[in-house]
Amino acid sequence: MKKPVIAVALAAICAGFVLQAQVKERPVPRLVQGDGRYALLVDGAPYLMLGVQSNNSSDWPALLPKVWAAVEYLHANTLETPIYWEQFEPKPGQFDYSEVDTVLAQARAHHVRLVLLWFGTWKNGSQHYMPEWMKLDPERYSHVTNKNSEFVDSPSPFATASLDADVRAFTAFMSHLKVADPDRTVIMVQVENETGTWGTLRDYSTEAQKLFEAPIPPEVMKAMNKTPSTPAPNWREAFGDEADVNFHAWAIAKYVEKIAEAGKAVYPLPLYVNAALRDPLKPGAPGSYESGGPTDNVIPIWKAEAPAIDIEAPDIYLLDSPSYLKVVELYHRPDNALFVPETSGSGNAARYLFSVLGHQGIGYSPFGLDYTRTHMPQKGEPETPDGFLESTARNYRLIAPMMREIARLNFQGKLQAVAEEEGKLTQTLHFGEWDAVVSYGVGRGSSPKGNAEPVGRALIAQLKNNEFLVTGMQARVDFRPAGTEQQRKSQQIVNGTGQTPSALIDGKWQHRQFLRVEEGAYENGAFKPIRILNGDQTDWGLDFSMDPEVLRVTLATY
Ligand code: DGJ
Helix, strand or coil, rough: CCCHHHHHHHHHHHHHHHHHHHHCCCCCCCEEEEEEEEEEECCCCCCCCEEEEECCCCCCCHHHHHHHHHHHHCCCCEEEEEEHEEEEEECHHHHCCCCHHHHHHHHHCCCCCEEEEEEEECCECCCCCCCCCCCCCCCCCCCCEECCCCEEEEEEECHHHHHHHHHHHHHHHHHHHHHHHCCCCCEEEEEECCEEEECCCCCCCCHHEEEEEECCCCHHHHHHCCCCCCCCCEEHHHHHHHHHHHHHHHHHHHHHHHHHHHHHHHHCCCCCCCCCECCCCCCCCCCCCEECCCCCHHHHHHHHHHHCCEEEEECCCCHHHHHHHHHHHHCEECCCEEEEEEEEHHHHHHHHHHHHHHCCEEEECCCCCCCCCCCCCCCCCCHHHHHHHHHHHHHHHHHHHHHHHHHHHCCCCEEEEEEECCCEEEEEEEECEEEEEEECCCCCCCCCCCCCCCCEEEEEEEEECCEEEEEEEEEEEEECCCCHHHHHHHCCCCCCCCCCCCCCCCCEEEEEEEEEEEEEEEECEEEEEEECCCCEEEECCEEEEECEEEEEEEEEEC
């Protein structure tokens, strides 16, 4: 019974609810799930966030011109920018909406959407964005207490005065957005920033200690798939060395839930939290990473305790592909849409946008790509500001004109995308009767050697059985008949030597034939062919340089 309903909903969503954007009140953005995949609906249709996050102190009127100039250069469709609690509530209960209104008005003028980041109780594990009147009263708005009974530079999730104040301020902020943003310029809100604590695993205050020694709430046991070995175990008994981290995650998730729930009750925008990661391949012991935030090991606790949060999202600053891909896998879960709210976007790291798309990412947003940078370029970083932005700008120039199409195809499960991995010369993607083979560092008639630096990327979407949308950078894409899995095991492949990719299927050679390869550009969401590629441009496969190029390819066999 369930499937047809989902299928109908999916078709309706994809068929063109964009129309709704033209009626007076635009629908509130929302996250939807269908057939195990997610989409962020903006104006009623799947939206791919090609984002950029400004530097932490850039959301001030004097600085914003340097942000918008970068957004424009990048062709980003979404700006992620902070809202500072210290600015928003300079005196208790007195709210200053000027910053929110300024960024809203300017975003509209630039035709850019916003993700607003609520820098509230937590910012990178500390309470640095609490208003001064809170900072000056640490006994009331208390910090985490370490094992030596000292306050550390982190807010306590047991500080009810802080929680009440954050609930009140966040509710005021969301209520204001509801009224001030009928255009739905704001499409998501991040609640807090990299919650958790550095330097101690949890709060050791008397109150916290009492709860730590009490029986674990049953929903935590269930979420973590734990069967109690003793009746009503406490945290240490159930989790051993992981007890403190799990306890801190539980306490913070509950605190954040209260804020998210109150904000959502007044204005139900999609909400997410971001994580400072632990090492995805060799996770160290508790203490080697920020404790209590939504790291991969405690996502189930966050899901159980903070249902008003739609997404647990990774901030990925890792640069090697095994680590990057592992994070993407860990956060792309049946119960969690993949969204990367912070990442490195310069140099070859920009290729990972394609890995995120390949895991049905709903959005991606490199951090700090604006013209307000104050630090000196580090070793290996481009010297000029535009050099710093260029890699992401290339991605967005290519994808922005077709972002609705990409978001729709991804939601429908028709799209695959990959980035070059160090030492991997080819990647094969399966599309029913066809395999798409992506190869890197390949010339005419030579076999792939990989690019000098791993910069390659490719995206392929199946439009019909024999028709594909293909794009990429520094990569060759070709297709070969796939046959069944059984046949694939025994088939012979001829590839990359100037001969046509072929497969021996059921004792008969099947050769790939390009019926038509159109190069074109997306205008107002529709593909407009500009020429048919043939001859040298297709005889060796479909080669992509760093320039934006989009192809529609129709295949046949002979
Ligand atoms: C992660 C944080 O979430 C950002 O606000 C920023 O501090 C970056 N780290 C590093 O610059």
